[in-house]
Amino acid sequence: MSVADALGIDPSRLRESTDDLGRIAMVVAGIAFWGWLLTRWLYDWAFARLGIGPGEGENFLSPTPFEEAAAALEGSVVALGPVRIPVDWLATLVDGAALAIDVAPALAxxxxxxxxxxxxxxxxxxxxxxxxxxxxxxxxxxxxxxxxxxxxxxxxxxxxxxxxxxxxxxxxxxxxxxxxxxxxxxxxxxxxxxxxxxxxxxxxxxxxxxxxxxxxxxxxxxxxxxxxxxxxxxxxxxxxxxxxxxxxxxxxxxxxxxxxxxxxxxxxxxxxxxxxxxxxxxxxxxxxxxxxxxxxxxxxxxxxxxxxxxxxxxxxxxxxxxxxxxxxxxx
Amino acid sequence: MSDRPKTTDGTVRERDADASARGTEPLLRIEDVHKSYGDEEVLRGIDLEIDRGDVEVLVGPSGSGKSTLLRCLNRLTEVDSGHIYLGDTEVTAPDTDPNAVRQQIGMVFQDINLFAHLTARKNITLGLRKVRGLSAEEARQRADSELERVGLADQADSYPAQLSGGQKQRVGIARALAMDPEVMLFDEPTSALDPELSNEVLEVMQGLVAEGMTMVVVTHEMRFARGGADEITFLADGAIVERGPPEKLFENPERERTKRFFESIRHE
Incomplete structure (x- = not known):
C-alpha cells in the first residue's frame, strides 16, 4: 500500500490540483506584472502629461511606511535573541519593498x-x-x-x-x-x-x-x-x-x-x-x-x-x- | 501541345477513347539517353517509345537505372545526353520550361511525399491554386472529385500523419491526377507499403489502366505487371535488356538474363 493510498489521496487528482494551482499562480503573477507595466506606461505617456497624479516617473505609492517598518524591525532585532534572524530577514524584505517602490518607475x-x-x-x-x-x-x-x-x-x-x-x-x-x-x-x-x-x-x-x-x-x-x-x-x-x-x-x-x-x-x-x-x-x-x-x-x-x-x-x-x-x- | 484535350471534371477521360484514332505517333519518345553519377554510368543509351494510352512497366534489379530513367522523364534529373519528347515538345531541350513539362507529367513516389503540413484536400489544391491558377472554390471542387476518384472523399480534412500508408499513396495519386497530366509516372508506388495496403493502391492504378491513362510504372508488383502492362521493359546495368508484352517476358523471354530475373522474382 502506497503512501497516497494510505492517506486516501488519488495521485492523479493531486497532480491535477497542483497543476491548477501552478497555473493560477502564473496567471495572477502575469496579470500583476503586465498590469504594473501597462499602467505605468499609460500613466507616464498620457495622464502625467495632463498633470494628473504624482507626475511622470514618480512613485504611485509612498515607500515611507515600508522604510519606517523596516527601521522599526531592525531596531528590535537586538532585543529579540533567538528570533532575531527571521526578523532580520523580514526587515530586509520590507526594506526591499521600499526600494522596489522607489525604482519601479525607472524599471518600467x-x-x-x-x-x-x-x-x-x-x-x-x-x-x-x-x-x-x-x-x-x-x-x-x-x-x-x-x-x-x-x-x-x-x-x-x-x-x-x-x-x-x-x-x-x-x-x-x-x-x-x-x-x-x-x-x-x-x-x-x-x-x-x-x-x-x-x-x-x-x-x-x-x-x-x-x-x-x-x-x-x-x-x-x-x-x-x-x-x-x-x-x-x-x-x-x-x-x-x-x-x-x-x-x-x-x-x-x-x-x-x-x-x-x-x-x-x-x-x-x-x-x-x-x-x-x-x-x-x-x-x-x-x-x-x-x-x-x-x-x-x-x-x-x-x-x-x-x-x-x-x-x-x-x-x-x-x-x-x-x-x-x-x-x-x-x- | 495545342491539341491537348482538357477534361475538367476529372472522372471522365474521353481523350483516350479516341487515342487510337490519333494515329501511331508515340506520346513519349526516349532517344539514346545517357546519365552518369560521377564515374558510374547509370543509364547507357536508353531508347524507348510509349504510345498514348499504353502502360509501360519498368522492371529490373535495384541499381538498374529504372528510377533514374523515370526522373529524367520529368527532368527531376537532367540527362547527360540524348533526347526525350512528350508529344511535340522536347522535354530535354534547354529552352523547355521544366515546370511546364511537369504539369503534364504526374509523378507518384515510393516514399509518397505528401506535403506533411497540409490536409489531403490541400495537398491537391496547392498545385491547382499556385500552378494552374484556379480559384479557391474551383480547386476545392476539383480536389474533392479527385479524392472521390481514389475512394477517399471522407478523408479530405485528414493530415498525412492521420492516414494509413495506402491512403497516403492514394492521395499522392489524386494529387498527381488533379493536374490533368498526359502521362503518369509511378516510382515503386507500393514498395513502402504493407502487402494488404498495397492492394488498395494497385486497385486505384488498375482503375487508371481501365480509363486509358498513359502510365510508366517502376514496380516489383508482378501481379500488376502481368495484369496491367501493355509492355514490360527489363533493364539491367543501365541498359534495356529486353522489352515485350507481359506474357512473352514472363513465359518465354529471349535473353538468359531476363529469364534469371523473372525466375528469381517468382521464388520470392
Missing part, C-alpha cells in the same frame, strides 16, 4: 525600451534570417555568401558589433539628422543603432536555427512540390518553409529569450533600457544587490511571458505530425 520605463528593442530586432532579424538560411541550404554556388555572413556575425562579439555601429562615421550623424529621431515618443539615435545591431546579430543566430529546421524537412517534400510544377522557390515557399518554421519554433524561442537578455548590452551605447537604468540607480545608491535582484525579476517576467506566448503560438500552428505532440509523458 527601461522595460519598455527593452521590450521594443527586442521585439523589433527579433522581427527584423527573422526577415533576414529566413532568406539567409534558404540561401545556405538551397543556394548552390551562392551558399558561401550566407555561410560567410553567418560566421562573421556569430564569430564576433555582439558588444564589439554595437560599438562599431555606434562609432561608424556618419551613421549617428545621419540618424540624428532624421527629423523625428529623438523627438517626442521617438527614441534617440542610439536606440536605432541598437536595433540595427541586434537585428544583424540575431539574424545570424536565427538563420542557424532555421537552417537546422530546413535540413530536417525531408528532401522528398521539395521533389514532390517540383513534380507538380512548382518552381524550386515556390516549393520552398509553400511546402518546405511552412514545415520548417513549425519545427524551428522551440529553438527560435531560445533565441528570443537570449535576445531579451542580451539587449542589456544596448546600455553600453547609452540606450536607457532596463539594465542601463538599474545600473545607474545602483551606482548612485550603492544598493547593488537588491537593485540587481529586482532587475533580474523584471527580466524573468518578460522572459516567462515570451516563452508562454511562443508555447501558445506553437500549439496554435501545430498540425498532426508536425510540431508539439501530446502524450510524451508516458507512464
Amino acid at each position: 520605463t527601461g522595460a519598455w525600451y527593452t521590450i521594443v528593442l527586442t521585439a523589433a530586432s527579433i522581427a527584423l532579424g527573422f526577415c533576414i534570417a529566413v532568406p539567409t538560411a534558404v540561401l545556405r541550404v538551397y543556394g548552390g554556388p551562392f551558399r558561401w555568401v550566407a555561410l560567410a555572413y553567418t560566421e562573421l556575425i556569430r564569430g564576433t562579439p555582439l558588444l564589439a558589433q554595437l560599438f562599431v555601429l555606434y562609432y561608424t562615421p556618419y551613421l549617428a550623424l545621419w540618424l540624428n539628422d532624421v527629423d523625428i529621431v529623438g523627438q517626442g515618443f521617438v527614441p534617440d539615435y542610439a536606440f536605432w543603432i541598437a536595433i540595427l545591431g541586434f537585428t544583424i546579430n540575431g539574424s545570424a543566430y536565427q538563420a542557424e536555427y532555421i537552417r537546422g529546421a530546413l535540413e530536417s524537412v525531408d528532401e522528398g517534400q521539395l521533389t514532390a512540390a517540383r513534380a507538380i510544377g512548382l518552381s524550386k522557390l515556390e516549393g520552398i515557399r509553400h511546402v518546405v518553409l511552412p514545415q520548417t518554421l513549425r519545427y524551428a519554433i522551440p529553438a527560435w524561442t531560445n533565441e528570443l529569450v537570449y535576445l531579451i537578455k542580451y539587449s542589456s548590452l544596448a546600455g553600453f551605447i547609452t540606450v536607457p533600457e532596463l539594465y542601463y537604468r538599474a545600473s545607474r540607480i545602483a551606482s548612485s545608491t550603492f544598493e547593488y544587490m537588491p537593485i540587481f535582484t529586482l532587475l533580474a525579476l523584471v527580466y524573468l517576467g518578460i522572459v516567462l511571458s515570451a516563452t508562454n506566448l511562443m508555447a501558445r503560438v506553437e500549439r496554435h500552428v501545430a498540425v498532426p505530425g508536425i510540431g508539439r505532440v501530446e502524450g510524451r509523458q508516458q507512464g
Whole structure:
C-alpha cells in the first residue's frame, strides 16, 4: 500500500490540483506584472502629461511606511535573541519593498525600451534570417555568401558589433539628422543603432536555427512540390518553409529569450533600457544587490511571458505530425 | 501541345477513347539517353517509345537505372545526353520550361511525399491554386472529385500523419491526377507499403489502366505487371535488356538474363 493510498489521496487528482494551482499562480503573477507595466506606461505617456497624479516617473505609492517598518524591525532585532534572524530577514524584505517602490518607475520605463528593442530586432532579424538560411541550404554556388555572413556575425562579439555601429562615421550623424529621431515618443539615435545591431546579430543566430529546421524537412517534400510544377522557390515557399518554421519554433524561442537578455548590452551605447537604468540607480545608491535582484525579476517576467506566448503560438500552428505532440509523458 | 484535350471534371477521360484514332505517333519518345553519377554510368543509351494510352512497366534489379530513367522523364534529373519528347515538345531541350513539362507529367513516389503540413484536400489544391491558377472554390471542387476518384472523399480534412500508408499513396495519386497530366509516372508506388495496403493502391492504378491513362510504372508488383502492362521493359546495368508484352517476358523471354530475373522474382 502506497503512501497516497494510505492517506486516501488519488495521485492523479493531486497532480491535477497542483497543476491548477501552478497555473493560477502564473496567471495572477502575469496579470500583476503586465498590469504594473501597462499602467505605468499609460500613466507616464498620457495622464502625467495632463498633470494628473504624482507626475511622470514618480512613485504611485509612498515607500515611507515600508522604510519606517523596516527601521522599526531592525531596531528590535537586538532585543529579540533567538528570533532575531527571521526578523532580520523580514526587515530586509520590507526594506526591499521600499526600494522596489522607489525604482519601479525607472524599471518600467527601461522595460519598455527593452521590450521594443527586442521585439523589433527579433522581427527584423527573422526577415533576414529566413532568406539567409534558404540561401545556405538551397543556394548552390551562392551558399558561401550566407555561410560567410553567418560566421562573421556569430564569430564576433555582439558588444564589439554595437560599438562599431555606434562609432561608424556618419551613421549617428545621419540618424540624428532624421527629423523625428529623438523627438517626442521617438527614441534617440542610439536606440536605432541598437536595433540595427541586434537585428544583424540575431539574424545570424536565427538563420542557424532555421537552417537546422530546413535540413530536417525531408528532401522528398521539395521533389514532390517540383513534380507538380512548382518552381524550386515556390516549393520552398509553400511546402518546405511552412514545415520548417513549425519545427524551428522551440529553438527560435531560445533565441528570443537570449535576445531579451542580451539587449542589456544596448546600455553600453547609452540606450536607457532596463539594465542601463538599474545600473545607474545602483551606482548612485550603492544598493547593488537588491537593485540587481529586482532587475533580474523584471527580466524573468518578460522572459516567462515570451516563452508562454511562443508555447501558445506553437500549439496554435501545430498540425498532426508536425510540431508539439501530446502524450510524451508516458507512464 | 495545342491539341491537348482538357477534361475538367476529372472522372471522365474521353481523350483516350479516341487515342487510337490519333494515329501511331508515340506520346513519349526516349532517344539514346545517357546519365552518369560521377564515374558510374547509370543509364547507357536508353531508347524507348510509349504510345498514348499504353502502360509501360519498368522492371529490373535495384541499381538498374529504372528510377533514374523515370526522373529524367520529368527532368527531376537532367540527362547527360540524348533526347526525350512528350508529344511535340522536347522535354530535354534547354529552352523547355521544366515546370511546364511537369504539369503534364504526374509523378507518384515510393516514399509518397505528401506535403506533411497540409490536409489531403490541400495537398491537391496547392498545385491547382499556385500552378494552374484556379480559384479557391474551383480547386476545392476539383480536389474533392479527385479524392472521390481514389475512394477517399471522407478523408479530405485528414493530415498525412492521420492516414494509413495506402491512403497516403492514394492521395499522392489524386494529387498527381488533379493536374490533368498526359502521362503518369509511378516510382515503386507500393514498395513502402504493407502487402494488404498495397492492394488498395494497385486497385486505384488498375482503375487508371481501365480509363486509358498513359502510365510508366517502376514496380516489383508482378501481379500488376502481368495484369496491367501493355509492355514490360527489363533493364539491367543501365541498359534495356529486353522489352515485350507481359506474357512473352514472363513465359518465354529471349535473353538468359531476363529469364534469371523473372525466375528469381517468382521464388520470392
